[in-house]
Amino acid sequence: MHSLLKKYPILIIILLAFLLRVCYFIIVILKNPEGIYVFDSYGYWQIAFNVRTNGVFSQGYQFPIEPDYYRTPLYPLFIILSESIGPEGLAIIGLQIFLALLICLLTYKLAMEITSSKWIACLAAFVLAIDVPSIVMNTLVMTETLFTFLLICCVFYLVRYLKGSVRKHLLLSALFCGLAILCRPIGFFLPILFSFSVLCFLRKQLRRALLDVVIYSSLVFVIVSPWLVRNKVTFGHYFLSVIREHDMQNYQAAAIYAEVYNRKLPESQSILRWKTFKSFKGDANHQPYEYAAHIERDAFNLMKEHPDILLKHHAIQLMHFFLKPCRAYIDIQLGNWGTGYNTIPKDYPIFEYLFKHNSRFTIAVVFMQLFVLFVLYLSIVCGIVFFVRHENKFLFAILFLLIFCFANLTLPYVTESRFRVPVMPYLALLSAAGIYFLKVKVQGKINERTNSR
Helix, strand or coil: CHHHHHHCCHHHHHHHHHHHHHHHHHHHHHHCHHHHCCHHHHHHHHHHHHHHHHCCCCCCCCCCCCCCCCCCCHHHHHHHHHHHHCCCCHHHHHHHHHHHHHHHHHHHHHHHHHHCCHHHHHHHHHHHHCCHHHHHHHCCCCCHHHHHHHHHHHHHHHHHHHHHCCHHHHHHHHHHHHHHHHHCHHHHHHHHHHHHHHHHHCHHHHHHHHHHHHHHHHHHHHHHHHHHHHHHHHHCCCCCCCHHHHHHHHHHHHHHHHHHCCCCHHHHHHHHHHHHHHHCCCCCCCCHHHHHHHHHHHHHHHHHHCHHHHHHHHHHHHHHHHHCCCCHHHHHHCCECECCCCCCCCCCCHHHHHHHHCCHHHHHHHHHHHHHHHHHHHHHHHHHHHHHHCCCHHHHHHHHHHHHHHHHCCCCCCCCHHHHHHHHHHHHHHHHHHHHHHHHHHHHHHHHHHHHC
């Protein structure tokens, strides 16, 4: 056993990841059995219940049950699968912890594919294993774990395809890409990014590249198309979801409105929702596509009037994406704000919010995360130098673009640590490479001094 662990250190890291998640899950269940659910969790669970019981994809609690047009189908189906093999809640989190271990393993394998360094691969997997937002989201009924797993499968097989031109890997990447989009609509840009990557990488074999891009895009479309057809049959239009348009109004536009007219965000949200609802010439509940286009136009008009505020909010959102530690979810899960789901006020200054309204455990975990994030980003700077000098720099560029896209597609005022979870494997890989670069440099200096003596 000892020789096996010495030969395969990734097994120790996966065991560590397993123990951290299981121990945290047990603490949550003992202190607050409803702690695996937050507000959005109940919506996903209700869809799964209605699909299983009433045959309708809906968040509705009362008859007549109206079809849902916000959520995509994969995570509710994951809940149905989980509950078919075990107790409600326990089976969902159990499967998510299993997926979390696979994510650690795939982070290791992806790092090996790109850098061929076991040292970097192990460190990247370790960083992910101890990442607090990942641990917390693995134990919540939310889409982050499943989406992160599908995304890293997609990236891993794309990298293998780019290194070896084996079409089977391209097809597997497209399969997981389509499933990722059906899990979270934010993945809509992935086929564009990855098709562009294939064209750039195989630019000297243009005919092959074009054919493979067509194959990739076609397979993604085939996987996503049943959901597009469902929405066409139900609502009269092909679309994935209209949640993006509603979020644009509720957060980007409402945040601007709140600043311009000196109002609180919830009040601004209510005003904008009421104005667009009254001005829409149709039935908002039965014409979700048309209504989404209507509120999107209004949101864009408000943003175009105040580009300076929009840019300022976007800069704050980027800072939150990379720097925010996981805080509120921990106290919600542990029942420190009341058992079950309990909202936390949003208008407290951050430090007053932290020291006066959070448990000592959460405060300690927050400062631990801040230290880890400081080391992470400091080492990523060195990682950039490592990548510039590496022969597989194009593969690193794909990871940077992936992180950049996700960081810029989240929304101001609701950007939090959970949005960083899907890109943590790539941040961990970049950081591990930077630490390795420093290690080699330091060892080289030590060897030079030793030899000079």
